[in-house]
Structures are given as structure tokens and as C-alpha cells.
Amino acid sequence: MTYPIIDAHIHLDMYTELQQHKILNEMNAESVEALISVSNHYQSALTNIKLSEMNQSVKMAIGYHPEQALPSDQEINHLFELLSNRTEDIIAIGEVGLPYYRRKENQELILKPYIDLLEMFIQISVKLDKPIILHAIYEDADLVIELLEKYNVKKAYFHWFKGSYNTIQRLLKNNYMISITPDCVYEQEIQTIIRHYPMELMMVETDGPWSFEYPFNEEITHPKMIHSSIQKIAEIKQLSETKVYKVMYENTKQFYELDA
Template sequence: MLKIIDAHIHLDHYNNQEIKDIIERDSSLEALISVSFDLDSSKKNRELAKIYSKVKPAFGYHPEQTPPTDNQMEELFSWIKSNQSDMVAVGEVGLPYYLRKEQKLTTLQQSQYIDLLEAFIKLSKELEKPIILHAVYEDAPIVCDLLERYSVSKAHFHWFKGDSKTIQRMAENGYYISFTPDVLYEEEIQQLVQPYPLQQIMVETDGPWPFEGPFTGKMTHPSMMKESIKTIAEIKKIPIDEVYHHVLYNTKSFFFI
């Protein structure tokens, strides 16, 4: 049986029955990288990992929200360091692209997010853990600058969108990207598949985020990634089994699972 790993899911945002269904419904699902939104989310993902061996948690602070206070940041970083053996990566962290589009952030506010991300990048370096990034469009070069500054190469840009120059830079630096089910119907995403090295590609759901096209009205489930893999194989014009093999190997080796 061809196995799959969800490289990026917010499992703690599903209810208990949905979580049970996700874990047990598809026997081809080998693991899930469950990313965290904040400290409470990190704690919940840690507990889910104790219940379900397939859950591999990442601890972090999602950037599309108000930055943590100094005390909150200190508490989160202290907790992550104390529980580093329970996590496979630092994440989800990054820059607030969509929040910035909705609200006019001051220069000071934007610098706060960059400082927070820099602290997380330094933490991933210190703990020798991969980092899972939310960084799209014009935010991506800023993140690349920080990663290069601290010589962090184990970087995963989830649901990435960006220009060709940044894509080439990321590929040359050995960074990984992952595709969501919208690769089936979003031309912008499809155009990323061909140039990016297969050896640096993973698949994800970003669940419970909902999708359109053939997935309209359906609960986001890791089984959707099988259609993503099929589409990647078609775009790259290579056998689907080869894509399954590389994507599985990439994800396991990246997260050391």
C-alpha cells in the first residue's frame, strides 16, 4: 500500500470525533505533522500525540494574529524548550501576509513580527529542529534572508506562493515546499509544481481549511492528498508511484520520523 504523510495540518482545530475519523479512516495515512497556533494549541497537540502515535506535533505561534506579549513569548519559548523532545519541528511560524492585507500595520508592528520570527529561527537552530514557515509572496524573501543569516537550511514553506526568483532561491537553498489539494484547480499553484525539485516537495492539507473544486463542501481530510499526488505526477509527467515514493521519503527524512 502506498503511504502518505500530511506535512501540515491543524489537527487540534478538529473536534474529537473528526480527529478519530482522520486518524483511523485511511490505513494509508502513516503520520500527520500537526502544527500549533500558540501555547494552548501546542499543549493540545502534545496531548494528541500521546493518544495517537501517528500525530507528530510542531510547536510555535501562527503569525496571522496579534503578536504575543513579552511575557507570553517568554512562557511559550520556555515551554517549547522544556518539551522539545516531544516535537518534530518549530511551527507554524512566519509573517502575517493576509493580516497585513486586511489591516494597515505600522512599521513598528511589522518589525515586531520579523523580530518574533527571527527568535523562532534562532530557536530552531538552537534546538536543531526543522522550521515550518508561513511566508508567501513578498514575505518570502525576508524569511529567506533570515534563514540564510542563521544558516538554517531545514526549512519548510507550507502552501507557498511567490515569484520565480524566490522559487529558484528557495530551491537552491534546499528548502522544502508542500502542496495542498488546491493544486487540482489553482493555476498559480500548478505553475509551482514543474520547476520545483521533486526531492524537495511534500503534500499537506492545512486542515481544517476547506477546499473548492472536487472538495467543495467536504471536511478536509488527509485522503485528499492522494489527488494532490496524482496531479503532481501529471504535471511533472512522471509515474505516480515515483511521486508517492519521493514525497513520503522527503517528509520522513525532513522531520526525522
């Protein structure tokens, strides 16, 4: 028997229409109650708005993914207008953060404009009283924590977190959430994080359509993969799967205020 799950972070707009229909049509059969679909940019946000209007199980977040060129002033204005005009419809600010992988490819990339943009999103998350979904790994996470502390942000979620033990301690000090992806089935680094991080500050996600390795080779990333993640978390934490299902479910509902 499987219990209900919520995909805490997915890019539903990046799937083909056929794949979107397949995922949405299979949600009930796979015990998937809701999808939190994050936005990469303005057009992505518009698509997520349409998807959420078509299906109430799709909950949308609006943000600008940092692993791309900076947006124009016009796009920034459009995004913030959307956030102001659709406040009641959006569930969170995201995906936002810092360009870790982009900087690895181009070490001459100037980080400050990305920090400034992120600070703007943090400020509006506080103003609108919305949780914020962050792309911030390794040393970038420490920079982001400083910004969050500056604005006294309470509801922050470091999706697919990777980082040092010291960074984990800073996250824990602030009660910030992290998420576990299906690579926990085979990645030692993620398994170590599961051991060290309390389940009460954890959610599960796919980050689809990002693909995963064995045992998910050549599979389209689907929210049902979360069931495998929960099995692995239960194994590592030495808890019953029932317990893990219930905690992950309640954590996600509370973080996103899905009952509000």
C-alpha cells in the first residue's frame, strides 16, 4: 500500500504536452496528490499559470532560475507584476538562487547581479508572506543563508540540497527545509545528507524533467519515483515507510500551506 505524496519541486512546464497529460492523468493511480511546479522565467511562469488553471492539483511558483543569463529589466518588471497581480494564486517564490553550475563553466561570471536579483526575490517573498524555493548548493548556500537571515526569512526551502556539514548546521539553526530527489537511491552524497538532516525538515521532489540514473535509466522523470525515494529514506533512517510517507506529506502541506 502506498500513501499520498506531493512532488515538492517539478518543472511541469518543461515537459512536452503529451508528457504533461500523461503525468496529470496518472496522478491518482500513483497516489500523487499535488505537484509544485516552479518557474524558470516569465514565459515559464505564464505556462505554469495555465497548467494550474487547467488542473487544481498543479500549484505554481513564480521565479527566475539562476542557471541562465540575467533577465532584462523588462522581464524582471513582468515577473514582479505577475507576483503582485497573482498573489492569491501562487504558492511560493521560485525557483530562485545563485548560478553555481554556470559559474563553474565561466569563472569570469560576475556574481553580484545575481545576488542583487535574489535579494529582490527574497524581499518580495517577505512582503507577500510566501515561502521561497532556492537553488543554492555547496558554498552558494552559505551566501544565500546570509541573505535570508538579513531579512529574517522563516520559510525557505533549499531544493536538491548539497553541501558541507557546517552548512547543514546553519540550515538547521534556521529550521530551513531541504528536499530529497530520486538520486538518493544510488548517490552516497545524498544518502549522507539524509542521515544528518532531521526528517521533520525534509520534503521529497523530482525536479523533473531532470533525468536520473539506474534504476531510472531511460525513464521520463515522473512523480511516482518519489515512492522509491521514500523507501530509501525509510531504510536509511531505520523507520517504517508509513512513518516517512506521513511526515513527508505533512511537511509539504505545512510548508506550502496547502490547507490554507
